[in-house]
Amino acid sequence: MKRSxxxxxxxxxxxxxxxxxxxxxxxxxxxxxxxxPETVTVGEQFTVAYIVESDKEVKEPVIIKNMxxxxxLYGPSLSASSSTVFKKGKRVQAFSATSTYIxxxxxxxKFSLPQAEVNIDGKKYKSxxxxxxxxxxxxxIAKVKDVxxxxxxxxxxxxxxxxxxxxxxxxxxxxKDIYKIVDVDFxxxxxxxxxxxxxxxxxxxxxxxxxxxxxVVEMRKLLLQPRKIxxxxxxxxxxxxxxxxxxxxxxxxxxxxxxxxxxTNDKVLKIDSVVIRVQDLKAI
Numbered sequence: 103m104k105r106s107x108x109x110x111x112x113x114x115x116x117x118x119x120x121x122x123x124x125x126x127x128x129x130x131x132x133x134x135x136x137x138x139p140e141t142v143t144v145g146e147q148f149t150v151a152y153i154v155e156s157d158k159e160v161k162e163p164v165i166i167k168n169m170x171x172x173x174x175l176y177g178p179s180l181s182a183s184s185s186t187v188f189k190k191g192k193r194v195q196a197f198s199a200t201s202t203y204i205x206x207x208x209x210x211x212k213f214s215l216p217q218a219e220v221n222i223d224g225k226k227y228k229s230x231x232x233x234x235x236x237x238x239x240x241x242x243i244a245k246v247k248d249v250x251x252x253x254x255x256x257x258x259x260x261x262x263x264x265x266x267x268x269x270x271x272x273x274x275x276x277x278k279d280i281y282k283i284v285d286v287d288f289x290x291x292x293x294x295x296x297x298x299x300x301x302x303x304x305x306x307x308x309x310x311x312x313x314x315x316x317x318v319v320e321m322r323k324l325l326l327q328p329r330k331i332x333x334x335x336x337x338x339x340x341x342x343x344x345x346x347x348x349x350x351x352x353x354x355x356x357x358x359x360x361x362x363x364x365x366t367n368d369k370v371l372k373i374d375s376v377v378i379r380v381q382d383l384k385a386i
Contacts, residue, residue, distance in 0.1 A: 132156045134164075134218050134229035141235045142207045147175060147376055149338075152201040152218045152229065159184070160199035164218045169205055171213040172234075175377040176333050177203030204335060204377050207236040251276040253321075253341060253371045261379045264331055269299070270324045272373065274341070275309070275316040281346035284368055286321075289337035289375075294326040328380040339373035 137151040152164040163180040178201040185196050201218075215232040256271040272288065306317040321341065328334065346364045353363040 132158075132222050132225075132227050134220055134227050136215055136218070136229050136232040138215060138232055138234060140233070141237060144207055144210055144236055144238055147204055147206050147374060149375060150203045150205055150215060152178075152203075154199045154201075154218075154220050154222075154227075156197050156199075156222050157194065158222055159197045160220065160222070163199075164201035164220065166203070166216050166218065168216065169203070170216055171207075171209075171211065172205040172215075173208055175204045175206055176335055177201070204375060206377075207234075210236050210238060212236070250278050250345075251280075251343060251369060251371055253373050255336070255374055255376050257336075257376055257378065260377065261381070262328070263381050264328055267325055267327045268378070270326055270336070270376075271320055272322040272341075274319050274321050274343075274371070275311075276343070277314065277316055278345050281344045281366060283341065284344050285340075285342040287339045287341070287373075288322060289339040289373065291324070291326065291336060293329055293334040295329060296327075297325040299323050299325050328378070331380045331382050334378045334380060336376040336378060338375045341371045341373065342368055343371060344368050 133155050135153050135155075137153060139148055142148050150169075152166070154160045154164065160182065163178040165178065166174075180199060180201055182197065182199045184198070186193050212233060212235050215234065217231055218229040220227050252275050254273045254275060256273060258269040259266075262268055270291075300320070300323045304319050304321075306319050309316050309318050344366050346366050351363045352360050354360050
């Protein structure tokens with residue numbers, strides 16, 4: 103084969119792969135994906151989001167009636183957004199619609215979330231399957247080696263009538279001494295009348311989980327009474343703590359004093375959402 107023919111064939115081959123790559127990218131404009139934790143704890147409430155990304159506006163939520171082993175506490179709730187992107191040198195709109203569910207894991211095991219299927223301009227798009235492993239609290243902590251701190255939300259009850267009250271406690275578990283609290287973002291509970299009943303003077307207690315000793319403190323405790331009937335979601339929040347870890351080295355300050363060197367690092371602890379069911383007194 104002549105050199106000119108070889109070069110022409112090479113150019114055609116490069117052009118073929120370039121066109122194939124472009125076509126594959128174009129085919130990925132509309133897609134459905136699942137956002138959820140890969141592991142949860144028995145009894146834990148957690149969030150699952152079915153996200154539809156499209157060049158067309160999606161106005162209907164993804165409806166899933168059976169979550170294959172998980173209890174549906176709330177949902178779907180639909181939130182949508184749009185943005186402007188450049189495509190082939192032109193401005194076009196890109197749309198995103200998120201259908202959110204709050205689920206509870208009733209028992210241990212491995213489960214697969216159902217695939218979502220949406221119809222966009224007469225064409226069907228499916229999400230990939232998503233597997234979640236449900237563990238006991240002890241197993242979860244044992245399998246995650248760097249779990250040195252976490253937050254636990256404890257509700258005295260998750261089902262009550264309109265005239266009843268419940269207590270809600272935010273508890274911090276840590277294996278290390280906390281240098282300071284950097285930031286606190288407790289969720290705003292606008293569906294409840296609330297009264298802060300946190301004790302002014304707090305002290306750490308100890309709790310052993312899977313052979314590991316945690317220091318436990320109740321950061322906040324609320325007395326709540328619902329404002330209306332229905333399913334209310336207590337939103338997520340976060341607390342940022344800072345640890346001070348000794349390096350093992352001695353250092354001297356500007357005045358000549360010697361002290362143990364340490365480094366600080368921040369860690370964001372998630373506050374999980376909780377679903378509370380409120381019924382009319384007559385319905386109970």
